[in-house]
Amino acid sequence: NETGSKNFIEQIIEKDIAEGHCETVRTRFPPEPNGYLHIGHAKSILLNYGLAAEYGGTFNMRFDDTNPTKEKEEFVESIKKDVEWLGAKWNGDILFASDYFPQMYEAAVGLIKKGKAYVDDLSAEEIRQYRGTLTEAGKESPYRNRSVEENLKLFEEMKEGRYADGEKVLRAKIDMASPNINMRDPVIYRVAHMTHHRTGDKWCIYPMYDFAHPIEDAVEGITHSICTLEFEDHRPLYDWVVIETGYKTSPEGNPKQIEFAKLYLTNVVTGKRYIKKLVEDGVVDGWDDPRLVSLSALRRRGFTPESIKMFVDLVGVTKSQGSVEYPMLEYCIREDLKLKSKRMMAVLNPIKIVIDNYPENQTEYFDVPNNQENPELGSRKVPFSRELYIDAEDFMEEPPKKYFRLFPGNEVRFMNAYYLTCTGCEKDADGNVTLIHCTYDPATKGGNYPERKVKGTIHWVNAPTAVNAEVRLYENLIDEEKGVYNEEDGSMNINPNSLTVLNKCVVEPELADAKPEDKFQFVRTGYFCVDSKDSSKEHLVFNRIVSLKSSFKL
């Protein structure tokens, strides 16, 4: 692990340690409890947690709940669950930025006393206009030069509830001529008569993000405050706040803001606003619909924390914005489940066969390894008798060339069992095949008979002991040909075939006891996970996590 292989954040941290700016590394994950976490947040969580672990430091879990309009307790619970699920262990108790409202208030009063903040009576719209644009300088507010005494009195009155929302704000007094608009006297406190999910009606003034966040970091002793690129222009303000409020003396000190590129997936909806719309329009069934990439949806679909960690590591940490292909995430779950999951037989689209020369009322059991590549997963007894189910796709009455599966006159291997030869089929009045006739060769027991080569191997389920199941197959929610958003009206291009429900599937009896979130490989068809919401012992439901074939190569 030489410096060359370290990402740019590790390099900053190591320099800070070497130069004595910090002794231990302290990071945090600071979500706003206003929605569910998604795969992008997983990157931030694992990055912050991973850096703390790498340098023997600590990782804080902090809710950034300084904006009471959108925050809800429901989200606090789901976020906690997702962070725990990813295996990111936070230091001590969960923290809430709202617990630091007193420190933030004191810091604001301190700025006023230093002549570094003032109460402004301009409206939000006027302030916006006065701040100018990239090409047009800012203009000072007529209230900018109020005395310290007047500002202290007015700010106190704001806190006491003497003013309506928007009537007065507190602004930092920085530089209206700065080329960086963020530095043109940003608003740091506003009046908002709202009930906060934790502090209730105690406060009617609330700090703005750019003022609150650096103080939250400073109060907790965070050394490296990692955020996404859109905050790059806010870094001078971050430093201004922690320096002017006395938490550090120079921009080189800690806490220090570091920006990295957000994680985006090609043709995947991650934005909260858009997911919300999909939920409200009934396109998906809730925030945890397995077609979404919220962490609760990925968990329900069958992704593991390990696969998400592998994915995030593969993507890496950079400052250049890009978009990653979804098949890379699929690659990671296949890699993770390959040796971990049992390989079972499930028939998604069953059709019955009868072995006419096999004794009636006889069942034999084959000892089948659960995973040929991982003997640690043991083996199981798989029943076999005269009547079996195979997949309808594995039989054709009149096959095309190069079809090596079952057709009249052809012999194929029934996985782990025998070689069977098809002798014909029965059909209903409409010409649909209802039953396939076969014979078996007792000499081929175990399905391995090198003396006679067969080209096809198919899977099957013993009919008398078969367990019924529903299987849900997924495609991308987005029409990939068209891209996520319709250029004309900004609506989303939805793939009408994103969900296929197969409700006549049959699986091995061993699967009768499968529990929610259990994961299996179904031979030849993919990796599947027991649905945590809709599956029960009486009605098993499996979600396909991913098929076996990959379009992604590392």
Ligand code: ATP
């Ligand atoms: P969204 O708008 O998608 O909900 P957000 O930035 O509003 O994202 P926050 O609750 O503020 O969500 O995010 C908590 C942390 O997660 C922040 O530090 C933020 O930078 C980070 N984060 C959010 N989205 C991504 C992403 N796509 N990739 C990496 N980190 C992200």
Ligand code: MG
């Ligand atoms: Mg957010």
Ligand code: MG
């Ligand atoms: Mg945010």
